[in-house]
Amino acid sequence: MADKAIEAPLVALVLGPQGAYAAGPGLDEPWPRDVVGPRFGEVARQRRPRWVVWSASLGLRPLVTQGLAVPRVWDLAEVHRIIHGGWRASPGHIWAACRGLPETGVPAPPRPRLAGFDGDLFDAAGDEDGPLTASGHLRPDALTTWPSTPDRLRQLARMALDCQAYQADSLCRIVPDDPARARRTAWSESAAAVLCLELERDGLPVDRLAAEDLIGVAAGRRPVDQDDADRIRRARDRVVLAHAPGRERTDLRNPVQVRELLASVGVDVPNTRAHVLEPYRQTNPLVDALLAWRKDERIATTYGYRWLDEHVGPDDRLRGAWAACDGAAGRMTAQNGLHNLPAPLRPAICAEAGHVFVRADLGQIEPRVLAVVSADRAFAEATRSDDLYAPVAARLGSDRPTAKVAVLAAMYGQRSGAAGEALAQLERAYPVAMGLLDRAYADGVAGRSVRTFGGRLIRLGPGSAPPAPATPRPAGSSTAGTAGGRFSGASAGDVASPGLPPGTDAGRGRFARNAIIQGSAAELFKAWAATVRSAVAPLEGRIVLCLHDELLVHVPEDRAADAAAAVDTALQSAARLWSGTNAVRFVADTSIIRRWSEAKP
DNA sequence: CCGTGGACGTA
DNA sequence: CGTACGTCCACGGC
Numbered sequence: 001m002a003d004k005a006i007e008a009p010l011v012a013l014v015l016g017p018q019g020a021y022a023a024g025p026g027l028d029e030p031w032p033r034d035v036v037g038p039r040f041g042e043v044a045r046q047r048r049p050r051w052v053v054w055s056a057s058l059g060l061r062p063l064v065t066q067g068l069a070v071p072r073v074w075d076l077a078e079v080h081r082i083i084h085g086g087w088r089a090s091p092g093h094i095w096a097a098c099r100g101l102p103e104t105g106v107p108a109p110p111r112p113r114l115a116g117f118d119g120d121l122f123d124a125a126g127d128e129d130g131p132l133t134a135s136g137h138l139r140p141d142a143l144t145t146w147p148s149t150p151d152r153l154r155q156l157a158r159m160a161l162d163c164q165a166y167q168a169d170s171l172c173r174i175v176p177d178d179p180a181r182a183r184r185t186a187w188s189e190s191a192a193a194v195l196c197l198e199l200e201r202d203g204l205p206v207d208r209l210a211a212e213d214l215i216g217v218a219a220g221r222r223p224v225d226q227d228d229a230d231r232i233r234r235a236r237d238r239v240v241l242a243h244a245p246g247r248e249r250t251d252l253r254n255p256v257q258v259r260e261l262l263a264s265v266g267v268d269v270p271n272t273r274a275h276v277l278e279p280y281r282q283t284n285p286l287v288d289a290l291l292a293w294r295k296d297e298r299i300a301t302t303y304g305y306r307w308l309d310e311h312v313g314p315d316d317r318l319r320g321a322w323a324a325c326d327g328a329a330g331r332m333t334a335q336n337g338l339h340n341l342p343a344p345l346r347p348a349i350c351a352e353a354g355h356v357f358v359r360a361d362l363g364q365i366e367p368r369v370l371a372v373v374s375a376d377r378a379f380a381e382a383t384r385s386d387d388l389y390a391p392v393a394a395r396l397g398s399d400r401p402t403a404k405v406a407v408l409a410a411m412y413g414q415r416s417g418a419a420g421e422a423l424a425q426l427e428r429a430y431p432v433a434m435g436l437l438d439r440a441y442a443d444g445v446a447g448r449s450v451r452t453f454g455g456r457l458i459r460l461g462p463g464s465a466p467p468a469p470a471t472p473r474p475a476g477s478s479t480a481g482t483a484g485g486r487f488s489g490a491s492a493g494d495v496a497s498p499g500l501p502p503g504t505d506a507g508r509g510r511f512a513r514n515a516i517i518q519g520s521a522a523e524l525f526k527a528w529a530a531t532v533r534s535a536v537a538p539l540e541g542r543i544v545l546c547l548h549d550e551l552l553v554h555v556p557e558d559r560a561a562d563a564a565a566a567v568d569t570a571l572q573s574a575a576r577l578w579s580g581t582n583a584v585r586f587v588a589d590t591s592i593i594r595r596w597s598e599a600k601p
Numbered sequence: 602c603c604g605t606g607g608a609c610g611t612a
Numbered sequence: 613c614g615t616a617c618g619t620c621c622a623c624g625g626c
Contacts (some may be wrong), residue, residue, distance in 0.1 A: 015620090038612085056603080076605075087618095178607040251622085253621055253622065253625085254621085254622060255606095255607055255608075255621095255622085256623095257621090271607075272606090273607080273608065273609085274608080294608080294609075297621095298609065298610065298619095298620085299607090301611090301619085301620055301621075302609090302610080302618090302619055302620060303619095308606065325615065326616070327616095327617095328615085328616060328617090329615080329616070331612085331616065331617075333616090333617060333618080334617090334618085335618065335619090336619095337610085337611095337618080337619080338609055338611095339610090339612075339617070339618070340609085340610040340612090340616095340617080340618060340619080341610080341611075342609090342610055342611085343611090361612095405613080408613055408614080409613065409614090411613085411614080412613050412614035413613050413614060432610095469610090492622085510614060510615070511614095511615070511616095513614090513615090514614060514615040514616080515615080515616090517615090518612095518615065519615070547611075548611085548612040548616090549612065550612080565620095597621065
């Protein structure tokens with residue numbers, strides 16, 4: 001029904017060094033540098049278009065940084081990732097897919113300040129003035145230095161519209177029983193990419209003094225110089241080494257030495273991981289001191305004073321780079337600790353004066369998503385309950401803990417041993433949902449690529465390529481992956497590498513099964529976040545953190561109740577639109593708080 | 602100098 | 613009860 005609505009006109013927007021160019025139906029105009037912001041606002045108001053950009057980062061960053069709202073977007077890079085899987089989605093990759101050119105031929109951008117070149121120089125421009133190389137690929141500088149004239153920008157805008165048409169056509173065929181579903185995914189993933197720019201712009205509010213105090217508890221006072229830092233560090237180490245007379249020279253940061261140290265006091269372990277050492281904690285003061293030391297060391301090194309100084313700005317906002325999807329299933333990623341802040345530091349995440357956080361997290365999102373993806377009517381029935389495991393337990397004739405373990409084991413586990421009997425009952429009670437999980441597992445084992453509910457490709461098999469590294473480094477230096485799973489290179493070894501499915505059969509099976517659930521959940525989450533973003537904007541609310549199933553909205557105190565209501569309403573409409581049904585219920589736990597730590601667990 | 606593995610934080 | 617990611621550290625090969 002929403003699809004019957006008249007769709008927004010598509011307007012391509014390309015930014016260049018001197019200005020911008022906008023092209024769409026009845027619109028074809030260069031924007032000189034100083035009118036880009038105002039003109040964007042006018043066209044947005046008058047035509048309410050969907051802005052087609054090579055990526056939100058390339059096409060919209062300056063506008064978002066200025067504080068402009070960018071409501072409807074088609075991010076060619078994000079949509080490319082949905083259709084083709086993986087993470088690499090440079091303009092060159094987008095163009096190659098649109099024209100059916102081999103991904104392997106996409107020229108890499110020149111690598112700054114590195115000696116070695118890898119032959120890209122030989123794919124010279126076919127026409128010195130044109131945007132393409134001799135082999136028909138987009139030249140690597142096409143979106144950076146090349147578009148120095150309005151005419152060149154115009155060519156790139158036209159090409160963007162070409163690519164959009166190709167992508168829209170491809171998306172129609174991805175989900176045969178609902179051709180519009182993948183297009184909706186394209187819209188919300190594009191919105192997520194814009195949201196990432198806003199998250200980078202706004203940052204997460206930090207109570208700096210509280211943060212200093214909390215860091216001090218773990219890492220000691222702030223050192224005045226390097227010698228002082230070394231002294232404090234040695235003092236922290238001595239607390240542990242005092243339990244090991246004669247071995248005070250052990251380097252606690254060297255796992256091999258730590259293992260030898262533990263052996264000397266009779267603790268014989270294969271490795272020194274926390275869960276391995278936990279059983280010895282009560283009986284051995286050295287182990288207890290070591291594990292406590294590790295917690296402090298984590299904060300001292302990763303979330304210490306340096307972290308505070310480098311990533312929390314003068315406006316007391318913690319900032320890092322955000323990505324709308326990772327290289328595997330499609331969850332959002334964030335840098336600089338935004339996604340892995342240790343719980344003891346959470347009291348430092350504090351709303352500004354006169355503001356509060358509306359915090360909301362989705363309850364039991366993955367089993368509910370399983371109900372959608374599998375279209376299991378009996379399992380969907382269970383989602384009507386606030387606590388999905390209660391009706392499942394009733395149906396299995398077991399208690400709740402058993403039902404929960406069985407469901408989790410079915411979704412993530414080895415499907416053997418452990419919850420045996422309950423698992424067998426689960427299979428009988430919900431054969432449709434369990435069938436989907438079994439098929440996903442089999443696909444993974446066989447190396448067949450799979451898709452999430454919304455249509456994102458999860459690559460398995462020889463064409464899988466790892467994501468580009470998150471740390472900034474010269475583009476194009478990404479690892480060698482073959483194109484689109486087309487031809488088989490050397491198959492992956494037995495050792496897993498980032499973004500690549502594991503080499504073992506069972507490993508790939510679990511990967512595929514998990515990716516469908518986790519990736520589909522990520523889609524719902526982003527659809528929710530995009531809806532929340534526009535719903536709280538009139539309340540001066542801003543999303544300041546996305547954490548897989550949790551949202552933190554920063555909002556003026558007197559709008560908090562309205563914002564909280566909007567967050568819940570947004571979930572209902574986003575879930576309805578994403579799932580295409582009312583049969584599966586999604587629930588959020590929403591609260592209004594000043595500090596993140598006030599959230600229940 | 603760079604890549605790799607251990608360890609651990611989050612979901 | 614498995615998957616994913618980001619970060620720091622030490623090591624070892626180059």
